[in-house]
Amino acid sequence: MEDVRTLLNLVYILSAVTFILGFKLMGRPTTARQGNLLSAVGMAAAVVATLMFPEVVRYTYIIAGLVIGAVIGALFAYRTPMTGMPQMVGLLNGFGGAASLLVAWAEFVARPSQPLYQGIIIWLTVLIGTVTLSGSLIAWAKLEERFIPTKPVLYPGQRIVSVLLLAAILGGGIWFAADTTAPTATQVLGAVTALAFVLGILLVIPIGGADMPVVISLLNSYSGMAACASGFIIQNNLLIVAGALVGASGIILTLIMCKAMNRSVANVVLGGFGADVPGKAQDVIGEIKPVKPDEAYLILEAASSVVIVPGYGLAVSQAQHAVRELMEAMEKNGTEVRFAIHPVAGRMPGHMNVLLAEANVPYDALVEMDAINPTMDTVDVCMIIGANDVVNPAALEDKSSPLWGMPIIEAHRARTVIVMKRSMGKGFAGVENPLFFRNNTRMLFGDAKASLQALINEFKGGN
């Protein structure tokens, strides 16, 4: 019997190795797919090994759970459009939390008599898992723009309520862990679960829609921490290693997103950003110079290098395919075309890259902000489509601007800037953009897709 256990635990070590190698292979687009496959094989091996443990004797619930989960998971994976990826990841964060919290509950129900430290770990797993679940459901609803407003929901005494809730949860934890066999233990853990659910809602609901990339990154990390905590309950190294990897990944992405938005994590989590009144920025000098598509065409036609800066406005008007067509038309004309991707260009980390890849834009044309900025002086035309704050030079030049210090794509350093925009509206931050008033800037007003189509037609007619 012991031999079987040792063998199965060796399988877990192999699974952990595949997860780590999988993440390593994710470091390059050429090997990423293999990495994902390898990691999946490791997971399958862990599942099979677990089923062979002698204490697994009942199969009805296992089969039902596996079948239901696999069907729902596959439907999600194939039905979700790429624009809906933030919602899907958001929801899966929550499900990961749910699975961990249920594992904690099952352990408690099966073995009510637990030493103090195990009681604490069960409580901690329930807490993290539940907060992840309810927080993710709110983040999902905000991203779906259904059920609840995407704007920050603020109410008086917000922080006090959260602190009181946390104190009650903490008290419940001490009560529960001190004697897990007490007749009230089940009710106490139930109350902790309910309070943690409310806490998760209250933590996410004051955060505005624009900050959701940070929130889902953070919840991604929480789902890993929940898995990690449940690994302590069943004393399984695989869960601890895998959970720690996911936890680390979520934290890294959270920090990247915060840096790109010029905010601290505390500011996002406690802030209720989007409800603030932005500070006073310097007055903008200069005038708007609108152009028609045929004039914009002449500028692009003469350019030898073009950088396109896409923002989420591009995805909103479903113009990814049109922009790829324009790219091909310009390349046929002998122009070098690259895309400059700001970290917060989409609605989650890396989102814009996926949206453009889906439209068949080759990934070697997608350049990170830090790589493109040093080359900006040599660029003939920088074309901005549906982006605003991420190219606002006030972030570099105007200390009184709320955007001051935010890393931007330095579009203004290109010889000519063409801005495609629906109207003169302001960005998420509600800040005027002096770029639009510069001498080297031309504004091409209208729907992004229609403007792109007009440019493509000009190129086709021109040849």
Add this chain to the structure above:
Amino acid sequence: MEVLIFLLFILVLAIFLGFEVISKVPSLLHTPLMSGSNAISGVTIVGALIAAGLGEGEDTAALIGGVAVAFATINVVGGYLVTNRMLGMFKKKDK
């Protein structure tokens, strides 16, 4: 208690490893990184299966375990499949 210290040791090492490995993933692939993380956080399936497989007299725990299996499986299957689908879209310039 001793096993707890051992598990903490593993945790600390894994955190450092995680930061090392994952900070090398380019921002180009951050969305698939997140959906892949979803799949890996479904590793709780191991604990869920053990609970769901409990025998006679532990019906409630087994049922809770079964629900946990379902949630974890959604993550594992959904996460790996969608990551694979997404990564399939990343193509190099064909020249």
